[in-house]
Amino acid sequence: MDYHSDHQPRVVIIGAGFAGLGAAATLVKHGVTNLVILEALDRAGGRVLTHKPFGAAALELGATWIHGQKGNPLYKMAKERGLLAEEGSNMVSCQPASVTPEDYFFNEQGKQLPPSQVEKVTCFFNRLMSQINQEDYKPECESWSVGEYLDSEFALSNLSKAEGSESIYEWCKRLECVDEACNSMYEFSLNQLSLYTALDGPFYNSLGSKGYQGVLDVLIDQLPSNTLRCHKPVQCIHWEGSSSISKESKHPVNVVCADGEQFPADHAIVTVSLGCLKERASTLFDPPLPNGKTEAIQRLGFGTVAKIFLEFSEPFWPDDCAGIQLVWEQGPESPKGYSDGCKKQSWRSEWFKKIGGFDCVPMHKSTLCGWITGLAAEHMETLPESEVGEVCVSLLKKFTGWPVTELRGVLRSRWHSNPYIRGSYTNVPLGVDAVKEQMALAEPLPSTYQRKIQQPLQVLFAGEATHPNFYTTTHGAYMSGIREAERLIKLYENKAQPRL
Template identity: 55%
Template sequence: MATLPVLGEPRIVIVGAGISGLAAAASLVSNGFRNVTVLEAMDRPGGRIHTTKPFGTNVIELGANWIHGQEGNPIYQLAMEHGLLAEEGTSITMCVPSSITRQDYFFNQSGTQLPPEQVEQVCCYFSKLMSKAFDQELDVKYDLRSLGSYLDEEFKASDLASSEDARKVFEWCKRSECTDEACSSLYEFSAGQLWLYTALEGGFFNSVGSGGYQALLDVFLKSLSPGVLLCNKPVKCIQWGLSETSSSFQGACPVRVLCEDGQQLEADHVIVTASLGYLQDNSSTMFKPVLPEEKMRAIERLGFGVVSKIFLEFEKRFWPQDCAGIQLVWEEGPEDRKVYKSSLGDEGWKDKWYKKICGFDMVARHPNVLCGWITGREAEHMEGLQEKTVGEVCVRLLRSFTGWEVPDPLRVLMSQWRQNPYVRGAYTYIPLGVDAMREQEALAEPLPLESCDSISKPLQVLFAGEATHVQFYTTTHGAYLTGVREAQRIIQHYSDRLPSPNGERAS
C-alpha cells in the first residue's frame, strides 16, 4: 500500500459512480488515499450497469450484461476470482452475426422460416468481412468510407449477391451490427477506424452469473467506507484553476465542485466519469473556465449511440424448446442502402421504427421472457412511446413473422438510456470522418493541459469512462481500465514526491 504524502491528504472528488468511477475510488482507497468522495447523480450506483429483478427472483440487465473476452480482461478476472461467472449452460448470447447458431430461427416477412444452412452461410461471410475491418486488412479505398459502403461493395462482388434471400439476411447482419456498434446506421460509421478497437481473445459472449453485474459492482462498493459514495448528488459545475500557487493540501484547493443541491466541495483533484452523452449535453456549462478547444471538439465529434432493450414476459413459453432466438428478416430493412437514403431528410422512418428490431432472444434464467434489441434513432423514438404500445407492436411482429399463436405479454419492460438525463445513450461509436485516436486521447487528457502555465497545479480535472479508451471503448473493461488509469495518475503524482531513502525527493 502506498504511503500518503507528508504534506497532508489530498482531497479527491469523483463524479459518477459507474464502474469507471468505482474502480477509480477503489484504486485510490487501496493505495491509502482516505479523503475520497464519489458523487452520483442517480439514486443508485452503477451508471450504465443496472441489474433489476422485475420478473421474480432472477436478474434482468437493463444495461451492460456481457463480459467482452477473457484473455487480459480485468472484469473477467475479477468475476472469476469472486466466483461470479455464469454457470455452464446458462449463458445466452446477444443477437449479433458471430453468435448465430442453428438454434436461432430466422423468419422472412412472408412468415417462412429460412433454412439454417443459408443463414449460416451469409452470417459467416459477414463475420469474415467484419474481421478484415477489425484486423486492419481493408483496401485503402475504404479508409474514408462508411462501414455500410464497405460491406455493400464486398457483398455485391460475392457469389451470394445473386440470391435475394441472401441479400435480406445480409441486411439483417448489418442491422444487428448497428446494435453492436451503437450507431443509427452503418452508413454513418467509419470503416477505416474500426481496427482501433481491440477484441480480447477467449470469447465475446460470456454472461455474468446469477448475481448479474450488480455482483461485480458490489466488489467495488464493499471496499469503500460509509460516506464515500453520495447518491442523488448531481453536479452543476466544476470550477478549476482556482489556486495556482498553493503547495499545501491544507491550503486553497484548485478545484471546486458545485452540486445542484447547493453543496460545495473543494478538491485537489476531480475525476470526471460522466458519459460522453452527458458531456455532449452539458460540457459547455459544466466547467468554468470552459474546456479547451481540443477537448470540446472531441466531445462534439465522437458519437454516442442509443441501444435499447425490450423485455416481454409471457405466462408461458410459446416458442420451440430448441429455439434460442426469433430473428426478423425484412424484404427491405432499414440497412438497405436505398431505404437508408430515402429516410434522410424526412421523418417517415418514425412510422416504421420497429423495423430496426433485429429479433427477440431468450434471456438467461427466464424461460418465459424474450428480449428485443433496437438501436439508433429508432431506439430513441421508441423510448418515447408507452410500454403498452411497444408491447403490442412486438407481439404483432412475432405473430406475423412466425405464424405462431403468440399470447399477449404479462409485462413489458423497456430500457430508457437516452431519456435518462444523466446518461443520454448507451456507448461510444466512431462516426464517419472522425479521427478516433486523436479525439479520444484529447478527451482523456487531464487539465490543465501540459501547454498551460507550469505554475498551475497538475491533474486538477481528470477524465475517465469508456469513451476515453481508444482500444476498448463501448466495454465495461474499457470503463474500468480508464478509472484505474486516472487513479494511477494521482497515485504516481504523489509517489513521485515522497522522500527517497537518502532523504531526497524521488524524481
C-alpha cells in the same frame, strides 16, 4: 503508499459507474481515503443496471457482457469471487452477435428461411467484418463508411444473386449496429473500426443470480463508509481561473452540486458519459473546457442501444429456439432503406423495423429480448410501454404465424432519456480520428503539455469514451478509472521523492 492524514489529497469523483468505482477503489488501495463519489442517480453503476422484474433471476437493462477473458480485470474479479455462470450452462454465450442453428429466421411473409442460406450469408458477413477489423480492405476505400464497403463486397459475391440473401445481409448490418452503438453502419468510419481491441476468450452474457450488480458490489465494498453519495447531480466544476475560487482557498477545485452543496478538492475525476458531456459540457466547467476537448466531445459519436424485454404467460416458441430473427424485404440498413429513412425520417413511423429480432433470455424461460439502436431506439423510448409491447407482439405474430401467448409484462431500457447518461456507448463517425479525439478527451486540466503548472491534475477524465482500445466496454471504463487514479498516485509519489 502511506499518506499522513494532514497531507491527504482531497479527491472528488463525479459518477459512480465502473470508471468512477475503479478510480475510487484504486485510490483507496494506495492509501488515499479523503475522497467522495458524487452520483446523480439513486444508485451506483451508471450504464450497468441489474433488474429483477419477472422473478428471482436477473435481467440486465444495461451492460450485458464481460467482453473476453485474457487481460480482462472484470473477468478475473468475477471469477475469483464465484460470480460467473457455470461453464456449459445456458447462461454462457460465445459472442454477443453470434448466430446459431437454433436461431429461427422469418421474413415478413411469415416464411421461415432455410438455415443453410442464413449460414452462408452470416458467415460471409462475419468473415468480411473480421477482415475489416484487421484492416484488410482495399486502400482506396479507406474514407468509406463500413456500410458502403459491406455493400460493395456483397455486390461482388455470388451471394448477391441468390433470392432473399440481400435481406439476410441487411439483417446482419442491423445486428452490427448493436455492437457498434451506431444509428447506421453507413455512418460508422471504416478505417477506425480496427482500433477496438477484442480480448481473447468467450463472452459471458450472465453472471449468475447476482448479475453485473455482483461485480459492482465487489468494488463498492472496498470503499470507506459514506464515500458514495447518491442523488448528488453536479452543477459546475470550478477549476484554475474560476472567479468563484478565492486566492486564499487551500483547494484549486470546487465542485458545486445542484442542491448547492460544495466540495472543495485538490482533484476531480470526471467519469460522466460522453452523452452527458455532449449535452452539458458548456455549462459544467468554469472556466470552459479548452477548444480541443470541446471539439473531441462533439466529434466522437455516442449511440443508443435499447432492449425490450417481453414476458409471456408461457413460451410459444419451440424448445430448441434460441431467438426469432426478423428479416425485412426493405430493411433500414439496406441502401434504399437507409436513404429513404434519412429523407422521410421513418425511424418515427417505422421504428420497429430497426429491431433485429427477439432472443430467448437465459434463466427466464418465458421471456424474450429485442434489441434496437439509433434514432429508432431513441424514438421508442418516448412511446408508452404498452404500445411498445403491442407492436412487438404484432411483429411476432406477423413473422412467425405462431399462436402468441398472453403478454404479461414489458420492460424496456431508456438510456437516451436519462438526463445524466443520454445514450449507451461510444462510436466513431465518418471522418473522425478516434485516437486523436480520445486522447484529447482524456487529457487532464490544466493540460500536462503546459510547461508551468502550479497545481497539476486538477480535473481528470475517465470513462469508456476515453479508452482508445476498449471503448464501449465495462472493462474499458474500469481501466480508464484506474488510469486516472494512477496519474494521481504517481504525482504524489514524485512529490515524496527527496531532491538531489
